Amino acid sequence: MEHSSNYISAQNFNRIFSGSEFNVYCDESCHLEHSSSNAMALGAIWCPKQKTREINQRLIEIKKKHRIKPEAEVKWTKAAPGNRSLYVDFLDYFFDDDDLHFRGVVIPDKKKLDHARYGQTHDEWYYKMYFVLLKAIFRRDARYYVYIDIKDTHSSENARRLEDVCAANAHDFSHEIVRRVQPIRSDEVQIMQLVDILTGAICYRHNNPYITPQMNSTKVELVNRTITRSQINLTNTTLSSEDKLNLLVWEHDWR
Numbered sequence: 246m247e248h249s250s251n252y253i254s255a256q257n258f259n260r261i262f263s264g265s266e267f268n269v270y271c272d273e274s275c276h277l278e279h280s281s282s283n284a285m286a287l288g289a290i291w292c293p294k295q296k297t298r299e300i301n302q303r304l305i306e307i308k309k310k311h312r313i314k315p316e317a318e319v320k321w322t323k324a325a326p327g328n329r330s331l332y333v334d335f336l337d338y339f340f341d342d343d344d345l346h347f348r349g350v351v352i353p354d355k356k357k358l359d360h361a362r363y364g365q366t367h368d369e370w371y372y373k374m375y376f377v378l379l380k381a382i383f384r385r386d387a388r389y390y391v392y393i394d395i396k397d398t399h400s401s402e403n404a405r406r407l408e409d410v411c412a413a414n415a416h417d418f419s420h421e422i423v424r425r426v427q428p429i430r431s432d433e434v435q436i437m438q439l440v441d442i443l444t445g446a447i448c449y450r451h452n453n454p455y456i457t458p459q460m461n462s463t464k465v466e467l468v469n470r471t472i473t474r475s476q477i478n479l480t481n482t483t484l485s486s487e488d489k490l491n492l493l494v495w496e497h498d499w500r
Contacts, residue, residue: 266293268297274287275355307338333467336470351448390424391423395429404427446471
């Protein structure tokens with residue numbers, strides 16, 4: 246388990262979040278143990294619970310602007326020159342809306358992982374990384390409802406365990422802070438699709454340190470736009486005070 250903290254500053258928290266309820270939407274990119282990609286990433290967007298309907302509707306409106314059906318899933322893997330402006334609008338909406346905040350964790354080289362040494366499976370370690378992702382978001386004076394993408398038939402059981410671990414870490418034994426960790430289908434919630442794009446862009450940056458002519462030009466543009474809008478290079482851990490795009494590059498412990 247990674248021990249260093251990457252917490253959003255108490256000053257920023259008190260300014261924006263005290264006494265509120267938040268929904269947290271999580272997704273991952275390149276997480277399969279034996280995929281060809283070295284880097285993997287987990288990401289979460291969190292926003293005021295009462296704003297989620299408005300945010301989801303705004304994303305639907307962006308789809309309609311580009312003549313995309315509301316039920317059509319916008320995913321990083323589908324980014325291409327033909328839908329470039331749609332993805333740019335999704336990214337810009339995230340950066341323009343003060344209610345939306347992103348937290349990401351990048352594992353630069355999952356092939357260095359030695360699960361046997363620590364008596365764990367890749368799946369068990371994967372949920373440990375979810376804990377690392379989420380623990381920096383939770384605050385004592387707020388309430389959180391966490392939604393993770395359905396991964397397999399064990400998703401509900403693993404979500405309950407993750408909820409218990411997150412609550413225990415916050416000394417929240419009655420689950421007053423961490424109210425829920427629940428698997429959902431990413432294609433049914435618009436905000437989850439926005440998480441997918443941001444997480445995909447960050448992971449793509451780590452898996453492609455140099456631009457080559459063979460790369461997807463739209464994905465390169467989206468990575469560069471994320472860097473420009475956030476003023477963060479995406480390759481390093483951010484300052485703990487970053488509350489718009491907060492990033493941890495996990496290099497401290499290869500368990």
